Amino acid sequence: MRVNVRRCILDGQTVISMETFYAELERQLALPRHFGRNLDALWDVLTADVPGPLELVWNRAGLSRAAMGDSFERVVELLRDAAAERGGELKIVVRMG
Template sequence: MRVTIDGALIRSESDLHDVLARKLDFGPYYGRNLDALWDRLSADVERPLELIWEKCEASKTLLGVQAFERISSVLIRVMDQDESFGLDERFTVHFE
C-alpha cells in the first residue's frame, strides 16, 4: 500500500495523527501520540507500506523543527526496525 501525506496540510502533530489514522484505518482507540504511532506502525499495520510525505519542508516550518524531527524519527525507526528484521515486505518512508 502507498500512502501520501500533503505536508502543506500538516500544521500540528494532531493533524498528522488525524491524517494517518484516517488513511491507515487506526480505528477509534488510536492514542494519537507518538508512542501510539510507533505501536501501530511497528506491529499492527500490514506490510508493505510506503509512506510518502510530500512538501515535508512545509510541515517542518508549520510544525517547528523539533516537532518535525520527533515525528520523522519515529517513522525512520519503524523503517529501520523492519530492515533489521530482514522483512521482505517492509514499511518505508520518503520525505519529499
C-alpha cells in the first residue's frame, strides 16, 4: 500500500522572520485555530496535531538563516527534534543553497 506524503515547502527568500515562518506553516498545513505562534505551540502541533506522513522542505534556507539569525537555529533544532519524536511520520529537509 502506497502512502501519500504531504509536503510543506518553505522558501528562504520569503521566510525571513518568525512571523513569515508561522504564516507559511499556517497556510500550508492548516494549523488548528489554537496555534499560538511560538516555539512551544509549534512543538505541540507538530508532535500531536498535524497528521502525517509529512515532509517539510526548506529551500534556500541560507537566506532565512541570514535574515532570522538565532531564531532560525532554534526553529531548525525544534523541527529536527519533532521529526525524531515522530519517527518516520515527519521528515525535515533543510537545503541551505
